Amino acid sequence: MKNNFLKNLIPALVLIGAMASCEKQENKIYLEGGTAPVLTSSSAATRVLVMADSIKPGVKFTWTNPNYSFTTGGSSQDVTYVLEVDTAGTNFKGARKQEISIARNLEVNYNVKELNAILSKMDLLENIPHDMEFRIKATLANGSVPLYSNVIKVKITPYLDVVVPIPTNGTLWVIGNAFSTPDWSNPLPSPQDVNQKFTKISNTLYELTVAMRGGGNYKLIQVQGEWGSQYHMLPGGTWEGGEFEKKDADPGFIGAPNAGNYKITVNFKTGKFSVVKI
Secondary structure (H helix, E strand, C coil), X not given: CHHHHHHHHHHHHHHHHHHHHHHHHCCCCCEEECCCCCEEECCCCCEEXXXXXXXXXXXXXXXXXCCCEECCEECCCCCEEEEEEEECXXXXXXXXXXXXXXXXXXXXXXXXXXXXXXXXXXXXXXXXCEEEEEEEEEECHHHCCCEECCCEEEEEECCCCCXXXXXXXXXXXXXXXXXXXXXXXXXXXXXXXXXXXXXXEECCEEEEEEEECCCCEEEEECCXXXXXXXXXXXXXXXXXXXXXXXXXXXXXXXXXXXXEEEEEEEECCCCEEEEEEC
C-alpha cells in the first residue's frame, strides 16, 4: 500500500514542478510607456528660399529620445523616426504630406535645395509663402507604438525647381511592349512617333493619351533612337503611378493591367507620374 502511494506521489510532484517551471518561463515582458519626443528647429523664422543659396544651411531639426521602457527596463530595440511635413490646417492628413524616414538619429539637417525639394514634391506653388508644419513620429519595430512630437510651424516661400531633370530638348516619348506596336523599336516608326509623343503642358509637366494593350512595360525617352537618357519608375510604384527617376538602365514602368486608352501624366517638378484609364 505504501509503495503504491509513493508511486502515485512521485509523478504528481514532477507534474507540479513542470507546471511551476512553465509559469516562470511564460513571464511576459510588457511595454510600460515612453515620452513623446520634443522637436526643436534651428530657426522658426519666415523663410524665403532662393536657388542661389541652394547649398547654404536651410534648417536643422533635433528631437529628444522617446525613452521607450519595458517591465525589464529601458528598451534596447531600434527606434525609427519619421519627419512628417504638411501644410497647416490638415492635421498631417493632407494628400500631399511628405514622410521622410530617419533611422536611429536624433537630428536631421537640410540645406536650402533639400528643403525646397521637399516642398517641390508637394507641388506647392513657387514664389508664394506657405504655412508649413513639421513633426516627428517615433516608432518601434514594424511601426508599432507611435509617439508624436510637438508641431513646429514655419512660413516658407519655395522657388521653382525640379525633383527629376526635365527633358533637355523639351520632347518626350513613351516606348515599350505595353503598346501593341512597335514593341521596343527605337526610333519609333510612323505613326507611333506621333501617337506616342507627349504633349508639353509646361516646362515641368507632360501628358499623353495613348492606347495600351494591357500588361507589359515601357520607358520614357527624350530623343528618338537614343537609349542614353531614359526615365524609370522607382521601387514602390505601380501601373497607376508613383515616383520616377532619370537613369540609363532598366527597369522601366509597369504597363496597365487591362487594354484600353490611358492618360499618362509625368510631373518633373514633383518627380511623380500617374496613369488613369479614360
